[in-house]
Amino acid sequence: MTATLSEKDLEAHFEHTISKDQRIEPRDWVPEGYRKTMIRMIAQHAHSEIIGMQPEGNWITRAPSLRRKAILLAKVQDEAGHGLYLYSATETLGADRGDLTERLVTGRQKYSSIFNYPTLTFADVGVIGWLVDGAAICNQVPLCRSSYGPYARAMIRICKEESFHQRQGFELLMTMMKGTRAQREMVQEAVNRWWWPSLMMFGPPDGDSPNTAQSMAWRIKRHTNDELRQRFVDMSVPQAEILGVTFPDPELKWNAERGHYDFGAVDWDEFKQVVSGNGPCNAERVEHRRQAHEDGAWVREAAAAHARKTQEVAA
Numbered sequence: 368m369t370a371t372l373s374e375k376d377l378e379a380h381f382e383h384t385i386s387k388d389q390r391i392e393p394r395d396w397v398p399e400g401y402r403k404t405m406i407r408m409i410a411q412h413a414h415s416e417i418i419g420m421q422p423e424g425n426w427i428t429r430a431p432s433l434r435r436k437a438i439l440l441a442k443v444q445d446e447a448g449h450g451l452y453l454y455s456a457t458e459t460l461g462a463d464r465g466d467l468t469e470r471l472v473t474g475r476q477k478y479s480s481i482f483n484y485p486t487l488t489f490a491d492v493g494v495i496g497w498l499v500d501g502a503a504i505c506n507q508v509p510l511c512r513s514s515y516g517p518y519a520r521a522m523i524r525i526c527k528e529e530s531f532h533q534r535q536g537f538e539l540l541m542t543m544m545k546g547t548r549a550q551r552e553m554v555q556e557a558v559n560r561w562w563w564p565s566l567m568m569f570g571p572p573d574g575d576s577p578n579t580a581q582s583m584a585w586r587i588k589r590h591t592n593d594e595l596r597q598r599f600v601d602m603s604v605p606q607a608e609i610l611g612v613t614f615p616d617p618e619l620k621w622n623a624e625r626g627h628y629d630f631g632a633v634d635w636d637e638f639k640q641v642v643s644g645n646g647p648c649n650a651e652r653v654e655h656r657r658q659a660h661e662d663g664a665w666v667r668e669a670a671a672a673h674a675r676k677t678q679e680v681a682a
């Protein structure tokens with residue numbers, strides 16, 4: 368064995384690992400672009416989990432029954448756990464968690480645009496579970512085979528929990544749809560507000576998504592944004608029929624030739640506005656996160672002091 372491997376050998380080993388569909392692990396050399404892309408992607412995902420606690424957390428104290436409250440609490444706590452695994456995964460790539468939080472609260476790093484919409488009624492809790500967690504599953508199931516090992520493994524557990532989130536949302540909506548006319552209207556109204564933003568969760572159309580080709584070549588991503596969006600539409604229409612709700616899209620119809628549902632154009636201007644910070648709740652979400660981070664400073668200080676003491680005693 369040679370004493371040191373040249374950059375060329377390392378690169379060849381990396382390419383070989385990817386081409387064999389094997390996982391890249393923290394001990395492995397990776398090109399700088401891969402490391403940066405992976406950190407950005409996992410950090411944005413982690414931020415989305417943590418910011419995503421807010422819209423629904425808003426309803427915990429107002430849940431209509433003990434059962435609904437217990438379910439919602441469990442779900443929101445799961446999202447916190449998802450954020451924590453994912454921040455840990457970024458640390459295996461050399462990122463610093465404090466730095467990532469700093470980037471989030473100063474607007475330098477993004478999170479999913481969906482969490483910048485308000486939750487106006489309790490039906491929103493059901494619709495978020497059904498559509499938003501449903502879209503997250505569509506996005507995340509293929510990521511269980513992502514080339515970066517720690518991310519792929521985190522995704523397996525996360526997807527199991529997301530599927531509980533989706534089911535509880537659907538079950539809540541089903542209960543409301545069997546209720547009064549006012550409840551049914553509340554569900555339909557929430558569906559009308561969340562449908563288009565859910566389709567935006569898959570990101571810009573393929574022609575407008577500059578990072579997709581490289582991410583697919585590195586097998587970080589397995590499908591394009593448009594493929595996943597189509598899969599989500601095809602999956603959601605029959606579920607809407609079972610529930611007895613409609614989607615606010617007059618162009619939505621089955622295309623027998625394609626074997627898929629056709630659907631209308633997503634308002635990409637709205638998406639750009641929300642992603643660039645001008646959605647209905649962006650400022651509120653980031654400010655809430657910043658405040659929570661500041662309020663938690665004493666916990667971090669205490670943990671660091673305890674770790675120092677333990678080390679001193681051991682020494």
Ligand SMILES: [Fe+2]
Nearest residue numbers: 416445446449
């Ligand atoms: Fe999650």
Ligand SMILES: [Fe+2]
Nearest residue numbers: 446500529532
């Ligand atoms: Fe979830």
